[in-house]
Amino acid sequence: MIYLDNSATTHPHPEVLNSFQKVADQYYANPSSVHSFGSEAERLLDRSRKQAAQILNVAPQEVIFTSGGTEGNNMAVKGIALQHQSRGKHLITTQIEHPSVMEAFRALETLGFDVTYINVDRNGKVNPDDIKNAIRPDTILVSVMSVNNEVGTIQPVRQIGQFLRSYPKVFFHVDHVQGLGKVDLSIKEWGIDLCTLSGHKIHGLKGTGALIKQPHVTLFPLLHGGSQESEVRAGTENLPGTVAFVKALRLLNENLEQKVAHLAEMRQVLWKGLEERASYMINSPEDGAPHILNFSIPKYKPEVVIHALGEEGIFISTKSACSSKQPDVSAVLKACHLDYERTTSALRVSLSTLNEMDEIHTFLRKLDQTVENLKATMG
Amino acid sequence: MKFDRIMIRYGEMALKGKNRRAFEQKLQSNIAIKLKKYSNTTIQKTQGRMYVLLNGEDPHQVMKECQEIFGIHSLSFAVKIEKDEEEMKGAALLAFQDAKGARTFKISSKRTDKTFPIPSQEMNPLLGGHILRHTEGVTVDVHNPDVEIKVEVRHEGCYVTAQDYPGAGGLPVGTTGKSLLMLSGGIDSPVAGYLTMKRGVEIEAIHFHSPPYTSERAKQKVIDLAQELSKFGSKVKIHVIPFTGVQQTIHREMPEGYSMTIMRRMMMRISERIAERNGLLSITTGESLGQVASQTMESMNTINEVTNYPIIRPLVSMDKIEIIDISRTIGTYDISIRPFEDCCTVFVPKSPKTKPTREKANYYESNVDFNGDIEKALQESYIIEVSPDEHTGQEEDDFDDLL
Numbered sequence: 001m002i003y004l005d006n007s008a009t010t011h012p013h014p015e016v017l018n019s020f021q022k023v024a025d026q027y028y029a030n031p032s033s034v035h036s037f038g039s040e041a042e043r044l045l046d047r048s049r050k051q052a053a054q055i056l057n058v059a060p061q062e063v064i065f066t067s068g069g070t071e072g073n074n075m076a077v078k079g080i081a082l083q084h085q086s087r088g089k090h091l092i093t094t095q096i097e098h099p100s101v102m103e104a105f106r107a108l109e110t111l112g113f114d115v116t117y118i119n120v121d122r123n124g125k126v127n128p129d130d131i132k133n134a135i136r137p138d139t140i141l142v143s144v145m146s147v148n149n150e151v152g153t154i155q156p157v158r159q160i161g162q163f164l165r166s167y168p169k170v171f172f173h174v175d176h177v178q179g180l181g182k183v184d185l186s187i188k189e190w191g192i193d194l195c196t197l198s199g200h201k202i203h204g205l206k207g208t209g210a211l212i213k214q215p216h217v218t219l220f221p222l223l224h225g226g227s228q229e230s231e232v233r234a235g236t237e238n239l240p241g242t243v244a245f246v247k248a249l250r251l252l253n254e255n256l257e258q259k260v261a262h263l264a265e266m267r268q269v270l271w272k273g274l275e276e277r278a279s280y281m282i283n284s285p286e287d288g289a290p291h292i293l294n295f296s297i298p299k300y301k302p303e304v305v306i307h308a309l310g311e312e313g314i315f316i317s318t319k320s321a322c323s324s325k326q327p328d329v330s331a332v333l334k335a336c337h338l339d340y341e342r343t344t345s346a347l348r349v350s351l352s353t354l355n356e357m358d359e360i361h362t363f364l365r366k367l368d369q370t371v372e373n374l375k376a377t378m379g
Numbered sequence: 380m381k382f383d384r385i386m387i388r389y390g391e392m393a394l395k396g397k398n399r400r401a402f403e404q405k406l407q408s409n410i411a412i413k414l415k416k417y418s419n420t421t422i423q424k425t426q427g428r429m430y431v432l433l434n435g436e437d438p439h440q441v442m443k444e445c446q447e448i449f450g451i452h453s454l455s456f457a458v459k460i461e462k463d464e465e466e467m468k469g470a471a472l473l474a475f476q477d478a479k480g481a482r483t484f485k486i487s488s489k490r491t492d493k494t495f496p497i498p499s500q501e502m503n504p505l506l507g508g509h510i511l512r513h514t515e516g517v518t519v520d521v522h523n524p525d526v527e528i529k530v531e532v533r534h535e536g537c538y539v540t541a542q543d544y545p546g547a548g549g550l551p552v553g554t555t556g557k558s559l560l561m562l563s564g565g566i567d568s569p570v571a572g573y574l575t576m577k578r579g580v581e582i583e584a585i586h587f588h589s590p591p592y593t594s595e596r597a598k599q600k601v602i603d604l605a606q607e608l609s610k611f612g613s614k615v616k617i618h619v620i621p622f623t624g625v626q627q628t629i630h631r632e633m634p635e636g637y638s639m640t641i642m643r644r645m646m647m648r649i650s651e652r653i654a655e656r657n658g659l660l661s662i663t664t665g666e667s668l669g670q671v672a673s674q675t676m677e678s679m680n681t682i683n684e685v686t687n688y689p690i691i692r693p694l695v696s697m698d699k700i701e702i703i704d705i706s707r708t709i710g711t712y713d714i715s716i717r718p719f720e721d722c723c724t725v726f727v728p729k730s731p732k733t734k735p736t737r738e739k740a741n742y743y744e745s746n747v748d749f750n751g752d753i754e755k756a757l758q759e760s761y762i763i764e765v766s767p768d769e770h771t772g773q774e775e776d777d778f779d780d781l782l
Binding site for chain 1: 439440479480594595596599713778780781782
C-alpha cells in the first residue's frame, strides 16, 4: 500500500499506540477523583501538559487539551465571538479556511455577527494589507490558517500577527492543524492569541489535540460542566488520548529538520514529475508546505482517478476529506481564481515522513497508467 | 545578524563596597546554575557588568531565564560586531526591530576608540538614517524615545545594545544568609519566600503534613510550590514534618478556641528546632495583619512567644490583592488555588479566639505534655529536595516511557 493522504489523517506511531493502551489500562482513574489513584492520573495529566508546553514554547496553563482540530477551531472562533460580542460583532477570516472554521463563521452570521471573508490570490495566499484594511473599530477576531489543507499555501501568519499588535482589541486565531511540524510558527513571538493543533495529523490518534490560549484571552466555553481545563472545556479528561498526543508531539520534534527536508525532497520529485507531463496542472504554489501537492487532470473526474488508483493500492484524495462528500467544485481552488475545469478535477497528494522516495516514483508511474487506461472514457 | 550576548547590569549590588567581589561571584554562579540547560552559554565578567555569551542559544529564552535571577537590575540584548559601517547599520536596525511596536527611537553613540574614523556625532544620524530608511512610520525622538539604541565603539570591537529589559532586582540569592520558610499550600507563604529570596536569602522550607487529614496531593502542592520558588535560587530543601500526632493531641486536649493558636505555637517550636539543627538563623512566614481571625496582633504576640529566632514577615505590610498579584507573576498562584485541604484548614475551630493571650496559652499547654509528640515528629521528619528542572513527584520516572 502506498498511503498519500496524510493531510486527511496519518498512521499512528506504534509508540503512541503503546502509550495510549498503557494509560487506558493502568491510569484509568478520573484525574478529578480525590483518592491517590485519581491523583496519580492528575499528575500524569499535569506532566503531559508541561511537556506539551515545553515543546510548543508556551506556558503549561496555556495548553487546553481538546478532541482535535474541529473542536479547537470552534472553541476559538465561537468562544471569542460569544465572549466579546459586547465589544463588537465584526469578525475577519479568509475564503480558504477549513470547514471547521468556515462553517463556524457562517453559523455566527446567523446569530447576527458580521464576517468579512478576505480574498486570496492565485496561489491561495492572503495579503496582510487586505486584512489590515478590513479591520474596523468593532472587529474582535482575525482567524487565518497557517497552511491550507487543500493546496498547501503557507499564509503570512507572522506578518499578520505583527501588525495586529497595534490592534490590542483584536484577537488573532491561527488554525495550525496542517502546519504543525511542517512549517515554522512561534506562538509568542508572532503575537498569536489562539492556536489550534490536532493529534491525528502528526501520527497521533483521532480525538486528540489542543488549543493554545494566551493568558489574557477569555473564551465563552462550548462545553459547560466541571472545572477541567481551566474551566474552558468541561468533561472528564481524555487522559490516554492526551498522553498519546503529547507523545506524538515529542516524536514529531525528534530530528524535525531532517523530516521536513525529507518531505520537501519527495515533494520536489513529485513536482518535477507532474510538471513534465503536459496533461497535469499543478495547483499548489511552489513555495507551499512541504507535504501537500494539489494538481488537476482536466476532464478526468477525480473520484474515478482515486478509485482506479485505489485498486492499485495507492491512496490519494480530492479536496479535503472533510468536504469530499460534497459534490464537484473545490471552494478553495475556486477562491484561488482557477477555472471550472481545474476546480472540478483536482487531486491532492499529501506526504508524511513515513513515505519513501520509491513510493513517489511508483505513484507517478501508476498515475500515468491510470490516466492512459481512462483516456478512452474521459480524455 | 543575530544578538550574540545579553548584557547584565546590577543595581544595588554595585554599591556594596568591599563585599562586591563576593556578590559578583555569587551572581555569576547563580546565573551559571540557572543557564545550565543552555549548555553553550558562557558568562563574561567585565568592569561593573556581566555578559552572557549566547553561542547560538535562543536569545529570548535565555533572557527569560535571566529575568528571574535576583541581583540583576536590567538586561539588554547586545551584539558585538566589527567596527564596520555596514555591520553597525545592520546591528542598529536589528536592535530597533527587537523593540516590538516601538515608533520612536534615539541612537546614543560613544567612541572610546578614537582611531575609528567616524566621530560619534556623525554616527547618530548615519545609523538613525539607516533605520528610518528600512521602517515605516518611525521617527526619531531624542527626548522621550520608545527605544534607545546604544552603540559603543571600543578597541576590541563595536557593541550595539537594544532596549532595556527589567531584571528581578534585589540581591543574589545566597549572599545574605539562610532562612526557614513555613510553607503551607496557601497563596501567602510562597510569596513570603519569594520576597525573602529577593533580599538575597537562601530558603529552606518546612511543611507540616497530617495524613490522613491531609492528602498526598496537599503535599505535592507544597513540593510544586517549592519547585517554583527554586527557580529564583537553585535548590530548595523541604523539611516534611509528620504532624498528625501533635494535631490529634491538640484537638483532644486543648479548648477549641485556643487550638489554632496552640497549633501554631507547636509549629513554631518545631520550626525553631529544625532551623537550629540546620544552621538557619531565622524563620520566614506568610503572616499578614488583620486578614483572618488568627492574624491579629494579639495572635502574633502569643505565637511569637515560643521562639526568640527572628521571624521575617515580608507580607505584613501588604494587601491581599498585592500578594495575589505577586503570586500570579511568580507562577505560584495556580498551584496555591488547587483545592486540597492543608493542615491549617482541616482542624479549623468554629470560632478561634481572635485575641489570645500568652498567659492562657501557657496555662492550657501546661496541662498536657507535648514533648513526646514533638520529638516523634522531629524524629520522623524527612527531607525532599527540589530544583527547577528536576521532576519531583515520587513516580514521575514511570511517566517517562509513556510520554
